[in-house]
Each structure stands twice: as structure tokens, then as C-alpha cells.
Amino acid sequence: MSNPATPSTPTDTRSRRFYHGTRADLKPGDLIQPGYASNYTERRSPWVYFSETLDAATWGAELARGQGPGRIYLVEPTGSFMDDPNLTDKKYPGNPTKSYRAQEPLRVVSEYLNWQGHSPEVIQAMKDRIAGLEPIDD
Template identity: 65%
Template sequence: MMTGTRRFYHGTRADLRPGDLIAAGYASNYGQQKQASWVYFAGTLDAAIWGAELAQGEGRARIYIVEPTGTFVDDPNLTDKKFPGNPTLSYRSQAPLCVIGELADWQGHSPEQLQHMKDHLVRLKEQGVEAID
């Protein structure tokens, strides 16, 4: 699926190469690491940075430039009532994402911002909220 001049990003700790596919059906990078039925990506670098920084695992945080291979929809975990209008340009697809390349030069969030977000996610988990499906 050609997306024209739009650029999409996927944040993760996985070590991938151009041409690799990121597909549903593998353990999620988040939460209880259940088998993911969707692949997630974003049209903003900031959203992808959060994805990379919050992904579980020991690998280094990475941002990949990706191309959806099929249809995609707004990510309901970050849209609807939480962020009306999808300002983070966050999406999900059941079709794979093709890795176009890696974005090597990006700035992560401050340690304070990252800790604040991690603390927030712990509070949500304690309340029984598991956002990623």
C-alpha cells in the first residue's frame, strides 16, 4: 500500500533490517506480552520514541521507518476519548509493516519524563488496565 509522502515510524527494541516485516502474531512489546493481533505504528516521531522507550526487552531502543503493506486504522488505545482526532497519528494494522530503514539520530525523552510515564503505566496496571491488545 503506497502512502505517498507520509512517513511512518515503529518504535521497538528488536534488531531489524530493511526489508524485514513486522507482523502480528508475535509476543507484544508491552504489558503481559500476549500474542499481538495488531502491529502498531505512528506518523509522529514522538509517538514512536515512546514506543521504543517503553518496549520491554534488553535491546537498545530503536526507531524504524516503516511502510504499511495493507489497510490500517486509528489506534483506539491512543485515540477516541483519550486524544480526539488522533493528534499522535497512531495507527494499527493486521497486515505487516515493511522496514524501510532505521532512524539513527533521534532524541529520547528526559529520564524524568520517562519515569513519570512508567509510573503512570504501573498505576494503570494496578487498576487492571491493559491498553494494548
């Protein structure tokens, strides 16, 4: 999917593994819905974000707002999705981070427990780097 405007569908994903990083305490079968405050800003987002890479999900879990530990979930999209233009158009043409967004829910398959976080210094440096960035929500 090199064109962020070209949607993919769940039938295209059977052999792929998707992750979502957050601080929310979720259970298998729960739906992660768009329309809530994002992990990073107070603004409500019409999108839900996820990735095929554990690294991107780790950042999601570590940078998420709120209390509690960061968590990573294995998820499956319930509808079509596209490349995340916040990364593909702005920073990484071709989507090497394999980051996506959808306007339909993600279904939690299970929690992924075997992940290694970044040091507090590296996390703070990333927070400083992304402070003030506005996501592309259109």
C-alpha cells in the same frame, strides 16, 4: 482519518512517513508482524502499531520491553490500517498523535538514527502512568 474504524490503505500513503519504535534489531526489508508479544505486555497482540510522529515512535522505543537499545524504524504498511483506538477513543479524539494499527505486517524501510530520547525520570513517570492499562485489541 478521524474515524478509527475507517481503514486506510497503502495506496493512500505514498507521501506519508511512518515510524515504529521497538528494541528489536531489524534490517531493511524485514517484516514487523502482528501476533507477537507487544512492546508493553506479555500478551500477544493481533495488531502491529506505528505512527506518523517521531514523538510517538520515541515512546515506543523507550517503553518497549526487552534488552538492548531502543530503536526507531521507518516503515511502510503492507495492507490496510486504522487509527489506534487506544489513543483516539480513550485519550485524544481526532488522533493528534497520528498513531495507527494494522493486522498486516509493516515493512522496514530503514532505521531512523537521528532521534532524541527522554530522561530516565520522564520515562519512569510514563511507565508508572501506563502500568496496568489493558490495550484495546478487538
